Amino acid sequence: MKNLVHLENVKKMYCVNGVETPALVDVNIIISSGDFCAIAGPSGSGKTTLLNIIGCLDRPTSGSVSLMGSSVKNLSDGRLSRLRAEKLGFVFQFFNLIQSLSVIENVEYPLLINKIPRKEARNLAMLSLEDVGLFSFAKYRPNQLSGGQQQRVAIARALVKQPLIVLADEPTGNLDSWNSGAVMDLMFEMAERNRNSFIISTHDVDLFEKCPKRIRIIDGRVVHAN
Numbered sequence: 001m002k003n004l005v006h007l008e009n010v011k012k013m014y015c016v017n018g019v020e021t022p023a024l025v026d027v028n029i030i031i032s033s034g035d036f037c038a039i040a041g042p043s044g045s046g047k048t049t050l051l052n053i054i055g056c057l058d059r060p061t062s063g064s065v066s067l068m069g070s071s072v073k074n075l076s077d078g079r080l081s082r083l084r085a086e087k088l089g090f091v092f093q094f095f096n097l098i099q100s101l102s103v104i105e106n107v108e109y110p111l112l113i114n115k116i117p118r119k120e121a122r123n124l125a126m127l128s129l130e131d132v133g134l135f136s137f138a139k140y141r142p143n144q145l146s147g148g149q150q151q152r153v154a155i156a157r158a159l160v161k162q163p164l165i166v167l168a169d170e171p172t173g174n175l176d177s178w179n180s181g182a183v184m185d186l187m188f189e190m191a192e193r194n195r196n197s198f199i200i201s202t203h204d205v206d207l208f209e210k211c212p213k214r215i216r217i218i219d220g221r222v223v224h225a226n
Contacts, residue, residue, distance in 0.1 A: 004165055004197050005031035005054055012049055012220075022062070023049040025220045031199060031213070033164075036191050036209035039201045046220040048169055051086075054199060055088055056080045068164060085114055089196070090160030091168035095150045097142040097157075104129065104138040108159045114161060121123040128160040131193075132186060143170035148179030151191065152186060159190055163207045164189075168200040172207065182206065 012024040015169050024046050032035050039047050052058040053065060056072055065072050072080065074083060074147050084090075108125035112118065129135050132152040142150055150176055162165065171187070172180035191198045202208055216224040 002033040003030055004033055004035075004067065005029065006064075006066040007054070008064045010065060012046075012053065012058070013061045018143070022220050023117055024053070027217075027220075027222055028223065029064070029215065029225065031165075031197060033193070033196050033197060035213045036188065036198045036211050037200070037213040038208045038217060039199065039215045039217060040203070040205075040208045041217040044202075045129065045217045047217060049220075050217065051167050051169050051199065051201055055090065056084055056167075063181065065167070067158050078173065085110070086161070087164050089161065089163035089166040091151070091154050091166065091171045092156050093170040093173040095142070095147075095154045095174075097153060099142055101141075103134065103140050103142065103153050106142065106153060107160050107210070110157060124153070125160055127157040131159070131190065132156045143169045146179070147175050148182055151175060151179070153185050155183070155186060155190065159194065159196065163196060166196050166198045168198065170201055170203070171205060172202065180207070 007027050007029040010024055010027040011022065013020045014023055027050065049058065050065050053060055104125050107128055108121040108180060111121035111124060126135065126138065129138055132155055134152055134156065135147065137149065142153065145153065172183055175183060179215060187198055190196065209215060214226055216221055
């Protein structure tokens with residue numbers, strides 16, 4: 001399978017009040033096309049930092065990051081932004097939906113940013129909502145939906161542009177156990193159907209164990225990877 005993500009000896013340091021603190025230390029990871037990968041670890045272990053670096057939201061202090069076979073080290077901020085817009089999808093713990101927009105407007109928004117014609121964007125967004133079982137909620141506002149439904153909208157928004165990689169930071173962290181299971185089942189289904197690679201961070205042990213590829217991180221170091 002094609003390697004979509006390749007991190008070699010990645011280190012990330014933060015400087016707070018003149019004191020350097022390591023967030024990631026010598027991280028080596030390979031994630032291939034079609035992988036469903038969970039990253040687990042205690043709070044402050046570096047999970048979100050790792051996702052941010054894979055998602056080109058942050059740059060490592062040292063080491064190399066390659067996506068889709070190409071190094072991102074020398075890409076300008078503009079080209080990184082374009083890479084995120086075209087190839088990566090994001091799902092967040094707190095949904096990050098735009099409350100002033102309807103459900104369908106939230107889902108089509110990434111397509112409009114990518115200059116997809118409005119009619120085509122609307123059609124693709126409706127198909128994406130149908131995939132997550134929310135076709136009939138297109139005209140609702142996010143605050144009219146349950147937490148589980150809002151996360152489904154967020155997944156539809158992430159998948160509407162058919163990204164190669166979907167990054168999800170604690171996607172079930174703000175949901176009850178029933179909705180957590182439903183959202184995870186949906187992501188597994190979408191990954192199998194569309195052959196996206198999913199990379200999620202989680203505190204949920206049961207969820208972690210269900211994922212085919214697992215990475216455990218403690219104090220910024222990968223202590224287990226399969």
